[in-house]
Amino acid sequence: MQVGIIGLPNAGKSTIFNALTKADAVVASFAFSTIEPNNGLISVPDPYISEIAKIFNSPKITYSSIKILDIAGLVKGASRGEGLGNKFLSHIREADVIAHVIRCFYDENIASAQGSAGPAEDVATVETELMIADLETLEKRREKYVSLSKSGDKQSKQNLDTINEIISALNSLKTDLVIKILNSSPELQAELNLLSIKPVIYVANLNDDDRSKAIFNKFHSEFSKGKIVKIYGKIENELAGFPEEERSLFRKELGIEENGIQKFILECYSMLDLITFYTANENEARAWPLKKGSKVIEAAGKIHTDMQRGFIKAETVNCNDIIRAGSMHHAREEGKVRLEGREYIVADGDLIQIKFAV
Ligand SMILES: Nc1nc2c(ncn2[C@@H]2O[C@H](COP(=O)(O)OP(=O)(O)OP(=O)(O)O)[C@@H](O)[C@H]2O)c(=O)[nH]1
Numbered sequence: 001m002q003v004g005i006i007g008l009p010n011a012g013k014s015t016i017f018n019a020l021t022k023a024d025a026v027v028a029s030f031a032f033s034t035i036e037p038n039n040g041l042i043s044v045p046d047p048y049i050s051e052i053a054k055i056f057n058s059p060k061i062t063y064s065s066i067k068i069l070d071i072a073g074l075v076k077g078a079s080r081g082e083g084l085g086n087k088f089l090s091h092i093r094e095a096d097v098i099a100h101v102i103r104c105f106y107d108e109n110i111a112s113a114q115g116s117a118g119p120a121e122d123v124a125t126v127e128t129e130l131m132i133a134d135l136e137t138l139e140k141r142r143e144k145y146v147s148l149s150k151s152g153d154k155q156s157k158q159n160l161d162t163i164n165e166i167i168s169a170l171n172s173l174k175t176d177l178v179i180k181i182l183n184s185s186p187e188l189q190a191e192l193n194l195l196s197i198k199p200v201i202y203v204a205n206l207n208d209d210d211r212s213k214a215i216f217n218k219f220h221s222e223f224s225k226g227k228i229v230k231i232y233g234k235i236e237n238e239l240a241g242f243p244e245e246e247r248s249l250f251r252k253e254l255g256i257e258e259n260g261i262q263k264f265i266l267e268c269y270s271m272l273d274l275i276t277f278y279t280a281n282e283n284e285a286r287a288w289p290l291k292k293g294s295k296v297i298e299a300a301g302k303i304h305t306d307m308q309r310g311f312i313k314a315e316t317v318n319c320n321d322i323i324r325a326g327s328m329h330h331a332r333e334e335g336k337v338r339l340e341g342r343e344y345i346v347a348d349g350d351l352i353q354i355k356f357a358v
């Protein structure tokens, strides 16, 4: 499961990637400074893990994390080979959620995309390129299913019809309809892996000045396609090395009203359909990401293959219950600790101890 950062060149993608991952990816005032994608891990803020660590005397804390990919910039005409062309679209294909970074700052020393008329147009430019790429994909698959259906294969004929429907929906910009059509053909959906229907979080990259705020306000008032999170990229990048308390003090001083970084991470987590489960012992307290709806046997497999193979049962307690009780012993006395079998669907916030034998 991963998030892919996309946007025009010089929108501040790598700056925001660095702010999120505390990495050191190249940031430069010229376009296409990123060519090969940067891979990173974002640590997910967690209000419970330090309490859990106290209860179990765990010296080490490991946060849940999500993978993020900082991808090369796209420009108008990428599908015809402009800029770096669209050979980097394969990286966007790997993403489960897209973070679309939109430049909402003005800086005459940093070139904007050619012909940029502002954030709303910038979004349209990038999304048009994704759609063109999708239409190319669809055209190729169409040819494949035209020839396969000639042999009278029913499934191929059906796929061909579905692809024709999708092409016509996409040509009239009805991405909602494309999603609906593909929801009833999961296999085709996986085969096509279209870019323009991936879930998107729009990230407005702001500067701490009035001009930037005006650019953002105008954009925000006219934009209705999805969720926008505000991140002050350059500032957050400078603050990335500081502990969270200091960062939030700085933000307050600068009049930045919300913690865009945290909001972004939590939004990605939920769009990736992830929940958190915990493990804790005298060595480590750890938060793990898990796809919502997963069984405890799958959670066991994430911790260790032996735990999955030799699974006997899972001792489970909700993190709120154990934090309130103060110890496993008290939680047990209060009847809050359950024994669950392999089919148990893990709930968000479960603390799990796997009993196993191999
Ligand atoms: N003033 C200002 N400059 C910024 C901000 N965010 C990024 N920049 C600057 O904009 C330039 C481009 O930033 P990058 O993060 O390299 O942009 P990018 O989107 O990764 O660019 P490519 O990889 O070339 O597509 C750099 O000079 C950054 O320092 C911001 O919020 N305010």
Ligand SMILES: [Mg+2]
Binding pocket: 013, 014, 015, 026, 027, 033, 034
């Ligand atoms: Mg970059």
